[in-house]
Amino acid sequence: MSYQGKVLRVNLSSGSVTQEPLNKSWAEKYFGGRGLGAKYLYEELKKDVDPLSPDNKLILATGPFTGTIVPCSGKLAIITKSPATGGMLDCSIGGHFAAQLKYAGYDVLIIEGQAKAPVYLLIEDDKVEIRKADHLWGKGIFETEAQLNEEHGINARVLSIGPAGENLVSFACIGSEFYRQAGRGGVGSVMGTKKLKAIVCSGSQSVSVPDMPRLLKLVKKLTKEDVLTDDNLWAYEVGTPNIVDMSNSAGVLPTRNYQDGVFEGAKKINSDSLQKLRPKKKACFSCALGCGNYSDIKGVAVEGPEYETLALAGSNCGVDDLEAIIRFNAECDDLGLDTISTGNVLGFAMEMTERGIKDFGVRFGDIDTYLKIPRLVAHRKGVGEELSRGVKKLAEKYGTADFGMQVKGLELPGYDARGSWGMGLAYATASRGGCHMSAWPIADEAFGDIDPFTIEGKAQMVVEAQHYNAIKFSLILCDFWALSLETMSELMSCVLGREVSVDELQKAGERIWNLLRLFNVREGFRAADDSLPGRFFNDPLKSGYPAGKILPRDQFDTMLKEYYQLCGWDEAGGPSPEKLEALEM
């Protein structure tokens, strides 16, 4: 089997480092990544733990494909209780760290407690050390990583936080290889509260599979006939900026804090404009695609900017200057801020200022101030102190929840639900809160040929996608490989040495989705939390194809009810005992 069979547990309060066997029965039912990490968190965390307390845990999970030649299997799952939502948080981060953790001999790393002074964790196979990090504390991610790489050699890979994580900003991220992030839900501030500046890992051990010839033959075939085909090659050739034009044409590109879905400056920040600035491409480990589109403008470099950044930090802030967005992106990457939430918070602050409700000193399109704000937020200085709390708390304070564009405390990404009603349901029901990674019905609605302005069939569409992604992100395959469950089952059979059926994977996907829900129900989330900001229900979109459209509240309620029924959940949005029994939970 392709598991290493070991969990590494580090307690930063006591300084203890222990190895324990991987819980095999959990691995059989939850496989890895999101599912396995969530199972550990669910079983080990008591209800009502403050996410920013030593009692919260940070769980890094690899999957059954990690470290193998299975395409697009390089990502790492990071699971914790979210400081932004108070619910389940699972992030994934690209790069090469996950493979190194597996080669070091571990399937899962669990970090507990809180160090007294800044530390970093060094893992080199069985050598695991908690080291002083006073010399790194306060530094940005770029400098931190460069310094640790110099110290620990070319094979070491680094996860680290910047000042935003240190200062417990509710949307601080974790960075790796400079430009890759576990971005959402404040995962960086969980490291910050533990005084854990970085994790450095390199491994020299092997990952074995039971039937190597079968796997190599299958991967060779899949790479050619599936991965490197038009369904996926967009990720290599143009990447996510391609979506700017699609969103803008469909009228769902968040513009000036979601006041509009069409941005007059979209052409200046689209894929064509960006292509000219891209000298090179970089892939995650074991990825045949390689979506890391490295951009360089006047010496400021990033991988990206990705669509979400172009939308939230571009059109949503009324910014049509690509150089400014790249600078903003690089600044957020270095400070350790999630660009989606930072852009969303800024858009909110801009609207608040322009409406005269509260003067945050920044207006739509004011690039000079826009570029100064990430640093203020990360250091919680000046206007940044308030903004660092996130849109939900700001909107509650000022009584402007209707245009605080978040769900459950997580700022929304780059798709307007008024022009894609299924997307509204996906946002409302995602375990992380306002997130586009549980389901992406926008592809079929706004960008496809399914009517976006009806609720018919949408609950089914969202449920299916959520179950599919739940298993996909637990086996840890990248979102950008649109593969079938049949292909997943073939690959799994090669690495586990037993036949894994599509039915088994489907059931596991549903089980994992229910587990995430159970965690949130235990934390007190109810049906009323599965909702959307008032703007989607009340304010018609102004222009483009969906001009005049809202997502009618009563229609949304009907769709949500149907969703619960399809899930086998009760009216409060909790899994029924029958459903849990059927899923062997």
Next chain:
Amino acid sequence: MKLALNVEKCTGCGICQLACSAVKGGDFNPRLACLQIHSRYEKGDLKVEGEFCDLCLDCVKVCPTEAITVKNGVLHISQKLCDQCGLCVEACPHGVIHLSPSGRLLLCNQCGGSPQCIIFCPHQAIYKEEVAA
């Protein structure tokens, strides 16, 4: 002929090393691959470097048991003659000869004519070129 890297095409995915270690050693372990690719950002620039066997024959020269020879223009290892002394591993200027945990010596023999690194590379970044005289 020796193997070489087109750094403009390489994305640093490591698939070549995975294929190499799987075929030669039976498991996945990029460190045991008979080619080493390093792709990382340094001071805001993406640096890509490849280390391959360039048939310098330093390994042949230091081998005390004559286990390493040249056959058909590529290295050949006789596992029978090899006593795992590790001198060739130390002598290799490119770090592409390894002793596997099971004691097998791993070196680049270009997979007997169809190098798996070339076959698996998704972006045709690895190619064969003439060995400089």
